[in-house]
Amino acid sequence: MGTMLATGSDVVSFLEQQHQDIKNLFERVRNASGEERTREFQALRRLLAVHETAEEEIVHPVARRVLADGEAIIDKRLSEENEAKKALAELESLDIDSNEFNLKFRKLNEDVLAHAESEEREEFARLSDALDQSKLERMRKAAALAEKFAPTRPHPGIESPVANILAGPFAAMVDRMRDALGKKA
Numbered sequence: 121m122g123t124m125l126a127t128g129s130d131v132v133s134f135l136e137q138q139h140q141d142i143k144n145l146f147e148r149v150r151n152a153s154g155e156e157r158t159r160e161f162q163a164l165r166r167l168l169a170v171h172e173t174a175e176e177e178i179v180h181p182v183a184r185r186v187l188a189d190g191e192a193i194i195d196k197r198l199s200e201e202n203e204a205k206k207a208l209a210e211l212e213s214l215d216i217d218s219n220e221f222n223l224k225f226r227k228l229n230e231d232v233l234a235h236a237e238s239e240e241r242e243e244f245a246r247l248s249d250a251l252d253q254s255k256l257e258r259m260r261k262a263a264a265l266a267e268k269f270a271p272t273r274p275h276p277g278i279e280s281p282v283a284n285i286l287a288g289p290f291a292a293m294v295d296r297m298r299d300a301l302g303k304k305a
């Protein structure tokens with residue numbers, strides 16, 4: 121692991137690409153202000169909801185079963201993910217251009233990147249070794265479904281649960297994502 125070029129066809133390269141996209145969105149929020157910052161923050165919340173739901177529904181349960189110390193590793197990752205959800209709920213209640221937002225956002229940024237690094241090192245790399253290619257590809261397809269449920273630009277005029285997935289606070293977004301994914305995956 122680590123020497124293979126990311127083709128995007130397996131779940132590990134797919135999620136690692138999302139980690140990179142999340143990192144870029146954190147930077148875009150930090151470099152923006154006002155309405156632009158609100159838009160970038162919404163894009164970040166969307167991607168975090170898509171990404172963490174795919175991990176929690178599809179990847180962590182497998183890692184828990186197949187990795188030697190899977191239980192302990194996944195418990196740690198889940199508690200980090202819950203911390204991030206709490207931090208996002210706090211950020212949602214703050215003025216987006218305030219000093220308090222900046223401080224808390226910087227902390228979340230650091231925590232989420234550390235979380236992603238732990239996943240790549242302790243979980244994804246080892247899953248790549250433990251699972252065969254066809255399983256990794258099937259998991260990628262299931263993870264990619266989460267993206268479909270949360271289109272970046274919903275089609276106008278379509279009134280469906282899909283269009284509502286991204287409404288409201290982050291915790292509610294995640295609940296609806298999980299519902300949608302649970303029915304299809």
Ligand SMILES: [Fe+2]
Pocket residue numbers: 172175197201235239
């Ligand atoms: Fe995660």
Ligand SMILES: [Fe+2]
Pocket residue numbers: 135139171175235236239
């Ligand atoms: Fe992740």
